[in-house]
Amino acid sequence: MSNSDRSARRADEDARRRSFEWRWLRFFLPAVTLMLSSCNPPVRQFDLKDQPLSCDEANRASYDALRGMGFRITSFEPAVAGRPGTLKGTSSEGGKNERSATVIIECTAKGANVTASEDGKWLGQLDFKHAYFLSFTAQLALVNAQRERAARLAAGEPDTQKRSDLQVVVEPLSGQAAKLDFDLDLAAGGVLPIRIAIRNPTDRTYRIEADQIRLTRSDRERVEPISPDAAAARVASARVGESGAPVTTLSQQVIADRLRAQLLTAEEVRPGGDVKGFLFFPGGNYTRARVVLTEKESDESEGFVVEFND
16 A cells, blocks of 8 residues: 555544544533533522621621531631631531531622532532521521611611510620620630620619629539620630640730720610620530619519520
8 A cells, every 4th residue: 555545544534533523522512511501500599699798797697507507616707898707617417427618708899798618529519508598598587687677766666576574685605606796716715705685675774783693604603704804814815726826916905995895884774775785704614694683763673594505
């Protein structure tokens, strides 16, 4: 066979091979495209983009949504303008099959973007994203309800949630939760902030003695609050694990000022009024709180015991 014949034969074989490859690609590529297009939209429909939330609201809704799914928060850096926030949590179902998740929070001029994913998974994210989407939108509904109620009250409309008796809420912010209000890892310094809210729908004035509020530990020991200065000293001296790095670079005075700014300082709650603030306790496992309010005119005291679920 001459060289020209061999060249012609090779050219013919190359042409047949390219024709076969093209036919195969024409069949295969549409199938891949269809498969991808059928997978992506269900994931994208659970995106949380441009949510009508402030940065603080987005941080809280993201945190509560992950907790609402049964995850324990292991680390949390709240988002601020110009810096994304990161939320991490773990969940163990029945003592096995531990799962971990990461939530990224971004604050933009249009609102907030929240991206949640289950760690260690490239495929199979749909179930997690769907569950987080439902949990987040439930938190968003609460935010909207609070906004609407605040707007009605500001407009002078009657409070439809009003009750006729004193209402006392005592909420411990354990673990990473304190960062939502203080942007500080108070737990690392052995400090437990307690949020207290008192509403008085009655026609009587009640005295509040905040320094007499007590928490009961699991060993039944009653514990009194510590001052912002004492709490700040604990946080300022706290160190991170084996590295020995400080928990915060803020000075003790700056920390104390930040805690004092949210301290419960009200001495009384007037008719139709409400008061809010924080007290600080040594870290520990507490089961309940006791708050005593004294009716100013009669000098009669009324005690409230609030049980903690966690």
